[in-house]
Amino acid sequence: MIFVTGGARSGKSRMAVEALQSWPGEVTYIATARATDEEMSDRIAAHRRGRPGTWGLIEESEDLRGALDATPGSCAVIIDCLTLWVAALMETRSDAEILSLSDSASGIVAMREAPVIVISNEVGSGLVPMSPLGRRFRDLQGVVNQTWSGHAEDSYLVVAGRALPLVPGASLID
Numbered sequence: 001m002i003f004v005t006g007g008a009r010s011g012k013s014r015m016a017v018e019a020l021q022s023w024p025g026e027v028t029y030i031a032t033a034r035a036t037d038e039e040m041s042d043r044i045a046a047h048r049r050g051r052p053g054t055w056g057l058i059e060e061s062e063d064l065r066g067a068l069d070a071t072p073g074s075c076a077v078i079i080d081c082l083t084l085w086v087a088a089l090m091e092t093r094s095d096a097e098i099l100s101l102s103d104s105a106s107g108i109v110a111m112r113e114a115p116v117i118v119i120s121n122e123v124g125s126g127l128v129p130m131s132p133l134g135r136r137f138r139d140l141q142g143v144v145n146q147t148w149s150g151h152a153e154d155s156y157l158v159v160a161g162r163a164l165p166l167v168p169g170a171s172l173i174d
Contacts, residue, residue, distance in 0.1 A: 001109050003149045005122045006158030015163060016078045016117040017051045025114065026075040028056035030067045032085040047080070061088040064105045073113045082120035082148060086141050090133075095140055102144045110151040120145050122157065 002019075004012050020027050029051060035041040048057075056075070060067040064085055071077055079085075082102075089098045109116045123141045149155040155166040 001106075001112070001116045001118060001148075001152045003118050003120070003145075003152035003155040004158060004163070005120045005145055005149070005155070007122060007125070010158040011161035012119045012121075012158045013047060013078075013080050014050065014161075015158060016080065016119055019117060020076050020078060020115065021052065023076045023115065026056060026072070027052075028058060028071045028075050028077050030058045030060060030064070030071075030077060030079045032061050032064070032079070032081060032088065033059075034061045034084070034088065061085065062092075065101070065108065068105065068108055068112075076114045077109075077112070077116045078119070079109075079116065080119045082118060082144055083123065083141060086144055087137065090137060090140070095136070098140055099143060099147070102147050106148045106151040109148075110153075118148055118152070120148065 004016060006012050031044070031047070033040065033044050033047075035044055056071070058067045058070060061084065064079070068077070086098060086102075089101065093101070106118075109118065121141070122145070123138050129135045129138055149166065155168070156163040157166055158164075
């Protein structure tokens with residue numbers, strides 16, 4: 001598993017698509033976005049145009065484990081993105097349930113034989129949200145990102161279309 005995080009419009013999705021274009025087998029794109037308004041529908045359409053039409057597509061905003069179970073282990077996968085997945089789950093699930101689902105799904109992904117690129121936004125680098133809901137989302141997303149990155153073989157932070165490798169187990173004090 002490769003975990004890719006960064007800000008909005010940093011190039012995460014484009015880099016994931018480019019990375020798997022040369023994969024010799026099947027690729028499935030698991031999209032967690034929901035077309036809740038015209039602007040979001042336009043964003044989803046742009047993402048579709050940016051990837052090969054031969055790739056499989058599963059649009060699933062909540063049952064990520066079910067979407068993963070529906071793809072053979074030999075199939076490469078892009079999950080785009082955990083941020084929208086967490087936001088959708090927050091509507092009906094407790095924090096403990098979300099963290100449990102995250103741990104379960106990330107563990108399953110880490111055992112797959114084909115590459116899986118998991119995309120998520122880094123939401124903790126900005127201002128502290130003004131509302132309790134915003135702070136809840138930021139805090140949950142931070143823990144979810146740590147969970148997935150912890151299960152990943154490699155993790156990257158994407159800034160301005162450039163990927164910076166994140167070093168696992170690095171110590172702040174030598």
